[in-house]
Amino acid sequence: MDFKILKKSKLSRARLGFLETSHGVVETPCLVPVATQAVVKTLDSEEAHETKSQILIANTFHLHLKPGEKIVEKAGGLHKFMNWRKPLMTDSGGYQVFSLGFGRDYEVGKVLKFFPGKKGEAIKEGQQPQHIKIGLDGVIFRSPINGDELFLGPKESIKIQEKLGADIIFAFDECTAPLADLKYVKKSLERTHNWAKICLKARSKRTKQAMFGIVQGSRFKALREESSKFIDSLGFEGYGIGGDLGTNKQTTKKILDWTMPNLNEKKPRHLLGIGYLEDMEMIIKSGVDLFDCTVPTHYARRGIAFTSQGKLDLKDKKFFKKNEALDKGCVCKICLNYKKDYISHLLRAGEITALKLITFHNLWYFNTFVEELRTKIKNGKM
């Protein structure tokens, strides 16, 4: 992997870049659509390509469970397995430490609407989630599919990711819950840092894969600074920035500001799991090159289309009679060929094609949005 910075903004930390992998290039800043189970849900790989997606991220945890990395390896690696010839990343399974752990217990996402404060529940040092066990060497999971016990640690994750064969892989970390208190996060950070070292050691010498180390530290300044310096010192090819990123845009910005100056600016930075349209400009201005987010694909399957008019809930019966494109200005193949009334009808009829049409549009819309932001950087406007 090779990363070139084509232009640095004079107005912000934004950069225009060029990420080169053996499966092609990625123009950054770039949205990375999520293909957890080696598929962008509802789309085949050619369609995903047609949405202007440049790179996808699949998931180690899920692919390890099903179908298992051996099958993928035998198929010639993820690219061949899923017929995606362009760049690919795999996430390490670190997010599942959260989503299947405290996230599940407390029914919270990694971004809280507000922090409950002293009265609210906090996760304290030493506390364990109900369904998984976080240890020094890794995490004992229970398969959400069949309850099977499954151990995943830094070494295991890297070995699996090498077999999967994405161009970029991530270190195994603990994505801490936003409810975790300072002491918990401190301990967790030690563990994650230790795991980062193990990940690098576990890597086979022959691999061409780039490995990104993940900065954690939750909403705590000292920990974010410590983590970014430490992860930088280990010499990864790039960085992931993960975990709790605060309850609002301002905090997210602050957290990024604590982090970025400590990272080698020649290396790509990937903000993990963040990407509301309204946040994109801010995160890119903060110096983020890549970011993945389930929102465009996930919301699509809830019947929600993103447009220049805002979010449209196509399930709403008022769209049943609207014989117009999802977005007037959009030139994606869905907007050129289908109308709201039809998509709304498909949704109400429970037809899965509705989900595909909206997924396609949303990805196109998001990718176009980022494309425009790249142009803005190019033109010195951000």
Next chain:
RNA sequence: GGGCGUGUGGCUGAGCAGCAAAGGCAUCAGACUGUAAAUCUGACGAGGUCUCCUCUUCGCAGGUGCAAGUCCUGCCGCGCCCA
């Protein structure tokens, strides 16, 4: 004309004599940011001093019960069969 069956909230459809009445659909509202996610949560007869209370409901009209959507009688509607 006779026999059997049936009539429940916007629709569908459970319902034992002690229910404002299961479930589903529809509707409305909410959630979702490295995907346990084509999902989940809540409301859904009316009103209120709204963790509780009041009123009005199960084709219509009567009746028997402390108590009836649930039993009885009559009427009306619908369905099937026989004539």
